[in-house]
Amino acid sequence: xxxxxQSGAELKKPGASVKVSCEASRYTFANYALHWVxxxxxxxxxxxxxxxxxxxxxxxxxSFQGRLTITxxxxxxxxxxxLSSLTSADTGVYYCARTGxxxxxxxxxxxxxxxxxxxxxxxxx
Amino acid sequence: xxxxxxxxxxxxxxxxDRVTITCRASQNIKTSLNWYQQQPGKAxxxxxxxxxxxxxxxxxxxxxxxxxxxxxxxxxxxQPEDFATYFCLQSYxxxxxxxxxxxxxxxx
Numbered sequence: 001x002x003x004x005x006q007s008g009a010e011l012k013k014p015g016a017s018v019k020v021s022c023e024a025s026r027y028t029f030a031n032y033a034l035h036w037v038x039x040x041x042x043x044x045x046x047x048x049x050x051x052x053x054x055x056x057x058x059x060x061x062x063s064f065q066g067r068l069t070i071t072x073x074x075x076x077x078x079x080x081x082x083l084s085s086l087t088s089a090d091t092g093v094y095y096c097a098r099t100g101x102x103x104x105x106x107x108x109x110x111x112x113x114x115x116x117x118x119x120x121x122x123x124x125x
Numbered sequence: 126x127x128x129x130x131x132x133x134x135x136x137x138x139x140x141x142d143r144v145t146i147t148c149r150a151s152q153n154i155k156t157s158l159n160w161y162q163q164q165p166g167k168a169x170x171x172x173x174x175x176x177x178x179x180x181x182x183x184x185x186x187x188x189x190x191x192x193x194x195x196x197x198x199x200x201x202x203x204q205p206e207d208f209a210t211y212f213c214l215q216s217y218x219x220x221x222x223x224x225x226x227x228x229x230x231x232x233x
Contacts, residue, residue, distance in 0.1 A: 047222035059220045110216035111159040115168035
């Protein structure tokens with residue numbers, strides 16, 4: 001059984017927003033933090049931000065500040081990543097990945113031990 | 126931000142070869158360095174945590190070493206399933222994370 005189920009591929013026009021979901025199918029969502037990581041074509045993986053499943057606390061990369069919103073619904077064990085004002089540079093695969101609980105300064109078990117399968121987001125006019 | 130630089134960017138090798146991939150951090154990250162393997166079209170798979178701790182279930186031909194700014198991933202005897210892209214991740218400066226640019230390991 002896969003640890004996460006992510007929503008399907010998206011095709012968006014420039015300027016639009018996209019919302020991708022990540023359902024924790026195999027563990028207690030509230031005990032961990034879920035992070036979002038982007039892999040753009042030919043680029044290195046890029047950490048975007050994270051949310052604690054339990055308290056909902058979020059932290060965002062400055063690269064996405066103002067455009068990125070991460071939320072969660074504990075009733076369905078799902079985290080959501082919404083990215084606005086899309087450009088072609090946002091084309092890529094978006095992964096969710098798990099660490100332990102995160103405070104403002106650090107995360108428990110800070111390596112990403114389980115990942116979702118990824119969601120392809122394509123931005124094109 | 127902590128910059129992570131991997132070398133080489135690509136590498137050709139044969140089954141049975143011993144290969145080493147290097148990751149360098151722009152500042153001291155102690156042993157907060159993790160290694161991942163990624164097959165085409167798949168999510169990354171965690172191999173090694175804290176520079177040298179082999180994740181449960183990962184074959185023992187994989188090993189990691191280093192501390193401070195310089196780290197290595199070694200595959201002692203390449204198997205066909207090892208041809209993939211490998212990248213490092215610093216977890217010293219959490220909750221901010223920085224990845225290496227990746228090393229593509231190809232069959233010679």
